[in-house]
Amino acid sequence: MNRSLTSGILTVASGKFITLFLGIISSPLLYRWMGPADYGAYATVLSAHSIIMIFVSTAVADGVRKYVAEERSIDNWERSVVGFYLRLATLLVVIGSAILGLLTYAGVFEFVWGPEFTRYSYVMIGMVIASQYMMFARKSLMGFGLEKYSEPLKVLYNVSFVVVAVPLVYYGYGVVGALLGQVIAAGLAAVLGHVVLHFHQSLRSVFERDTGTLPKREMMSFNTLSIVLVFLLMSLYHVDVMMLQALANQDEVGHYKAALVFAEFLWFAPITLQTVFVHSTSELWSKGENERVSRLAAKTTRYTFLLTAIMAIGMAALAHDVVPVYWGAESEPAVDPLLLLLPGAVGFALARPMLAIGQGKGELRYPIIATGSAAGINVVLNTILIPLYGMYGAAIATSIGYGSMAIFHVWSAWQVGFDPVSDARYARVIATGIVSALPIFALANALSAPIAVPVIGLVPISTFVVPPVGLALFVAIAVAFGALDLTEIFRVLAQFPDPIGSKARPVCRRLQNRDGEETLSQYFKF
Known part of the structure; x- marks a missing residue:
């Protein structure tokens, strides 16, 4: 894997920031236009979909990402791993979709949550299929260290969802409209992701005869344990909803x-x-x-x-x-x-x-x-x-x-x-939080008066003032209490693109020479 861990983190962070921004825009619109009841129903379907995808996708996503990244002395290792997991992805999505269809037809979701969930669940079958192949493409690219391709796919998915789902919900299609947005967005990202993956690692390997060189027992053991782990993890997300x-x-x-x-x-x-x-x-x-x-x-x-x-x-x-x-x-x-x-x-x-x-x-x-x-x-x-x-x-x-x-x-x-x-440094971090909370809460209370903002309406002044001022106070107190070293701040800033990085790197070098510590790039690169 020929890239630094820092670059991977920054690439993923960039994609997730865009995703977060799109979510910040779309979520309140869906909440307002659906109403709390339908928005809750939509959240419930997404939770059920996430639980189902644990059994359909986890073994594939975690396995291909882990094993493609490893260096093994086996001929055509990466090619064989991709082919194996693409075949497994197809088998699991066929089984999962069939089971979901049978449960819906038998009225299980109607019995648990209400009659409207029958049609929601049929749409969810399309979500399962599209999400499986989108996830396979993204995780495979990540295993190759190609976050520069995998994260734009996630952005494409979120942009497509907003473009499709928000208008459908606005024009009265409610939960079904939002779910169709999920299907179309995931399907588009899946198609493009497989095209990109094919150019990096030919997908013809999926049709090649198995030569028996892969450590399948090890891989299947990891896959099974991954399913158990992710099921337990995702239950923390979705059981309450x-x-x-x-x-x-x-x-x-x-x-x-x-x-x-x-x-x-x-x-x-x-x-x-x-x-x-x-x-x-x-x-x-x-x-x-x-x-x-x-x-x-x-x-x-x-x-x-x-x-x-x-x-x-x-x-x-x-x-x-x-x-x-x-x-x-x-x-x-x-x-x-x-x-x-x-x-x-x-x-x-x-x-x-x-x-x-x-x-x-x-x-x-x-x-x-x-x-x-x-x-x-x-x-x-x-x-x-x-x-x-x-x-x-x-x-x-x-x-x-x-x-x-x-x-x-x-x-x-x-x-x-x-x-x-x-x-x-838990004690120092906790002390930093307690001390900084006092002025931050006081500032928020003092600036609660609203001002008019175009398009949005009345917004409290605290919304604009507290985040930057609070962050500056917190960082200053963290440095004073020793929860954060000044050297560490400039090490992180030095990894940012110019002009931030170019301004921070000379300071970082001076501090590093003073402290005799390794730089962030030395620490993170491999």
Whole structure:
């Protein structure tokens, strides 16, 4: 894999930023035009689709990304891996679509959620097929280190979804219109992705005779364990939504999903790292560079904690001002669930890079135990609290389940063979968060008066002032408390494109010479 880890992270981050931006634009429009009840139904279908894709896609996506990235002394290794997983992808999508069709025909979804879910589920079959091949193309390209191609496919998918789904919903096609947008967008990305992949690695290998050189027992074992791991992981995302749809009123599901969307903004950076780390650290593990993996994990954990802490503080401070502006006046009930979800979302963010590094080594036993423990807590608490407290119970249960992921995955990392907390500086980060929260909340309260913004309407002044000022305060306090070194800030800035990078690199060199420490590029490149 001939590229630096930093470049991979920045490429994935760029794609995810565009995806996040498109989601920020489209989500409130869908919420307003569908209404809370239909938006909740749409969220429920997406949750069911995600659970189904675990069994259809996980073995393929995780397997091809991991094994293509490895260096093996087997003739035509990459070609054979791609062919094997493309055949497996086709077999699994045929079986999965058939089972989904039978369940829908038998009335299972109608019985659980209501009669309207029958037609939603038939559309979901198209989503399963299109998503399978889109995922295969993207993960294969990522395994080759070609994030510069895989991430534009994700952007294409999101742009296509907005272009197709938003007008359909606006003209009254509701949930079906949004789901058709998913099918068309995923199908377009799948077609283009396979064209790009074919030019890099011929897909004719899918028709070639198996020579028996692949370690299929090892690969299938990894695939099976990946399915178990991702099923447990995804249950943390979707069990609460599906249980709310069955046990609470429909408006509550929509409000709760709105809160979840905001809380998941915290995962932007951790998901970027998780996406890159599986195949990148797989190569490091295969070369025996265990100490390097531990140093990478330790720094990543601290940076993730710092970033998600300031985002959570800012989001909590602005929640009462921003949520009604973003989702609409009727979304006010989503504020309290959001505040309940934020602490757990920070814990889940910390666990993500640890989980990816464990996956990269291929030893999934301990990550499965850790994730399964958190998932079990999540299911039990949701079962108890949703009937009693509705969406507030779901938020409390899910936040505890999310937060436990950080604790369990630190233990898992130790068992796998790396230490993600050797440079965590938890006490200093927590102290930074507590001290910086006071002026940030005070500033948000003082600037809650609205101003008129073209197109949007009345928006509190705090929305524009608190994020930059709060970030500057947080970084200054973090440096003062030793949670973040000044050298580290300039190391990160030095990796950015010019003119930022050109301004930061000389400062970075001076600081590095002063401290006698390695630069970020030396640390990350392989």
